[in-house]
């Protein structure tokens with residue numbers, strides 16, 4: 001998922017149709033400017049694997065624990081988190097982790113000024129002018145979710161600095177959200193009994209992430225999400241790209257074989273399969289080694305993952321290219337010729353048997 005931070009006071013961006021599904025949510029009738037209302041979304045695939053993870057996640061959430069889906073990039077954590085959030089039937093607030101996110105972005109801050117000007121001419125030749133300007137407190141996403149009992153989905157939370165999350169410790173343990181001194185009227189709020197939180201993180205990410213505090217990690221119910229199984233990858237690719245299942249299967253098997261080869265620096269995920277399937281479907285390419293456009297597409301989508309930007313000598317490049325072409329040939333062979341035009345198979349040579 002992109003790393004841009006939806007600022008706490010800005011409404012979360014709705015998930016666009018046609019764009020990669022970010023989950024089973026749509027901003028339909030927001031009950032608060034920062035909340036999304038869950039709605040089942042077309043193209044969401046619910047395989048046995050998804051059902052199992054959903055049920056296990058809901059088990060923790062229903063018992064009042066914050067849930068954490070942890071797994072490598074492209075394993076479907078965010079989609080799953082939003083799907084599970086939708087099952088809770090409460091409005092959802094989404095936050096994306098970011099190094100620049102601070103406690104105030106989660107909790108709230110003093111915003112804007114409220115001006116008051118009083119002109120008093122009680123005595124006609126004396127003008128008394130009184131001007132006051134007060135800042136007023138604005139709840140941000142975590143406070144809104146705790147106050148209203150919404151579901152908070154905190155995507156890629158380890159991209160935020162650990163100290164940003166100190167405020168969450170009291171939320172999960174004492175069920176109290178302590179507000180900073182500027183909040184004036186209140187120093188804490190009691191967390192609404194329907195408030196729930198779902199986190200996602202990628203433990204393999206090494207750039208732009210922080211370790212999670214032990215105290216927070218200890219409070220989360222963590223479920224590890226692995227790469228989707230073949231059935232799930234196939235179902236998602238067919239549902240999301242409109243490719244026939246047999247064609248989608250070729251692409252899925254190619255990408256899975258490439259993943260199994262270990263011959264890359266950046267893991268080819270379900271996103272790589274979707275990328276190839278979607279472009280091929282749109283361009284009307286044959287899913288075959290025979291179609292140079294398809295071969296070029298596979299090279300563009302996969303080869304860059306083998307080098308991840310560093311310089312490599314020409315021989316190694318050529319070897320890797322050959323290995324990739326061999327995988328394409330193995331998983332996307334030319335279609336079998338139509339029956340009528342099959343080459344006549346020569347009968348086995350007969351031997352004269354001499355008595």
Ligand SMILES: Nc1ncnc2c1ncn2[C@@H]1O[C@H](COP(=O)(O)OP(=O)(O)OP(=O)(O)O)[C@@H](O)[C@H]1O
Nearest residue numbers: 001020021043044045073074075076077078079236
């Ligand atoms: N159950 C599903 N149904 C339909 N599409 C899915 C499903 N699960 C995942 N996808 C698709 O797979 C892709 C990767 O999913 P997602 O963004 O949820 O993964 P992620 O683990 O959060 O990745 P990252 O860590 O890189 O953000 C997306 O395009 C998403 O729409």
